[in-house]
Amino acid sequence: xxxxxxxxxxxxxxxxxxxxxxxxxxxxxxxxxxxxxxxxxxxxxxxxxxxxxxxxxxxxxxxxxxxxxxxxxxxxxxxxxxxxxxxxxxxxxxxxxxxxxxxxxxxxxxxxxxxxxxxxxxxxxxxxxxxxxxxxxxxxxxxxxxxxxxxxxxxxxxxxxxxxxxxxxxxxxxxxxxxxxxxxxxxxxxxxxxxxxxxxxxxxxxxxxxxxxxxxxxxxxxxxxxxxxxxxxxxxxxxxxxxxxxxxxxxxxxxxxxxxxxxxxxxxxxxxxxxxxxxxxxxxxxxxxxxxxxxxxxxxxxxxxxxxxxxxxxxxxxxxxxxxxxxxxxxxxxxxxxxxxxxxxxxxxx
Numbered sequence: 190x191x192x193x194x195x196x197x198x199x200x201x202x203x204x205x206x207x208x209x210x211x212x213x214x215x216x217x218x219x220x221x222x223x224x225x226x227x228x229x230x231x232x233x234x235x236x237x238x239x240x241x242x243x244x245x246x247x248x249x250x251x252x253x254x255x256x257x258x259x260x261x262x263x264x265x266x267x268x269x270x271x272x273x274x275x276x277x278x279x280x281x282x283x284x285x286x287x288x289x290x291x292x293x294x295x296x297x298x299x300x301x302x303x304x305x306x307x308x309x310x311x312x313x314x315x316x317x318x319x320x321x322x323x324x325x326x327x328x329x330x331x332x333x334x335x336x337x338x339x340x341x342x343x344x345x346x347x348x349x350x351x352x353x354x355x356x357x358x359x360x361x362x363x364x365x366x367x368x369x370x371x372x373x374x375x376x377x378x379x380x381x382x383x384x385x386x387x388x389x390x391x392x393x394x395x396x397x398x399x400x401x402x403x404x405x406x407x408x409x410x411x412x413x414x415x416x417x418x419x420x421x422x423x424x425x426x427x428x429x430x431x432x433x434x435x436x437x438x439x440x441x442x443x444x445x446x447x448x449x450x451x452x453x454x455x456x457x458x459x460x461x462x463x464x465x466x467x468x469x470x471x472x473x474x475x476x477x478x479x480x481x482x483x484x485x486x487x488x489x490x491x492x493x494x495x496x497x498x499x500x501x502x503x504x505x506x507x508x509x510x511x512x513x514x515x516x517x518x519x520x521x522x523x524x525x526x527x528x529x530x531x532x533x534x535x536x537x538x539x
């Protein structure tokens with residue numbers, strides 16, 4: 190089995206630009222219109238939209254790896270770092286806070302060079318205890334392959350299926366130097382396509398003991414922020430990837446076992462990018478919903494329970510109706526208190 194990093198011309202990627210032109214134009218047009226809508230919002234609403242998009246991205250990026258983060262901790266961590274109200278939200282764990290720190294640095298400071306030291310600091314933030322679960326790992330440094338080659342496998346012990354094997358640790362330093370030089374170098378490649386190439390290139394190198402998927406998505410978000418020309422976020426690529434997780438891994442495996450012609454991978458990435466843009470409608474609607482509620486509150490400040498529940502209802506992932514039992518569970522209060530709070534909220538919106 191030959192992997193793309195073993196091909197002599199690696200990493201001289203190529204693709205059929207003509208066959209991708211229509212999809213790229215449609216995605217860029219959609220991106221431009223949504224950026225225009227975001228630009229028409231005031232500073233506070235753009236900040237709320239950014240918090241919602243980044244929160245969704247953190248939750249879904251972890252979910253892709255099979256990890257469930259606490260949504261309230263994620264909202265708290267992102268809100269604190271963006272200077273938003275965190276009343277009633279619990280203090281985030283170090284792991285959640287570290288992940289938020291990485292994604293916010295990647296997007297808010299997207300114009301800054303991606304150096305080896307910056308990437309290592311991101312990795313250290315992801316693993317504040319220098320462990321992946323119970324296993325000690327190298328943190329803030331390239332992998333060593335001390336426990337064998339870096340492989341992506343599935344299946345039970347003894348019947349594992351190897352989907353991919355990354356380059357040897359001995360060449361990671363030079364491979365990553367070339368990657369980082371390309372990231373910040375002059376290029377005629379469309380910025381969105383560049384983000385897709387960077388994603389495939391990074392996960393193919395798999396330069397760390399763990400966290401490669403999350404860091405690949407952080408790098409991709411950084412490059413998409415550059416493509417947007419804005420540190421304000423209004424869509425979540427990780428959410429789009431998570432919703433098509435099986436095809437994501439299939440597309441990666443096909444690309445990594447194929448040739449250096451990555452037209453199919455870029456096509457998949459553009460489709461996913463456009464799906465993320467389409468889904469941003471729900472995110473913007475949730476931000477405008479919250480703004481309307483806050484305005485309605487006016488001279489009648491909301492209590493901590495009401496703020497907490499409204500924040501949850503304004504999330505793009507919210508489904509169903511709000512009943513007093515559900516309110517009581519979320520706000521950790523009695524049923525009677527929930528009924529009174531809901532009545533007060535309905536009065537504000539009447």
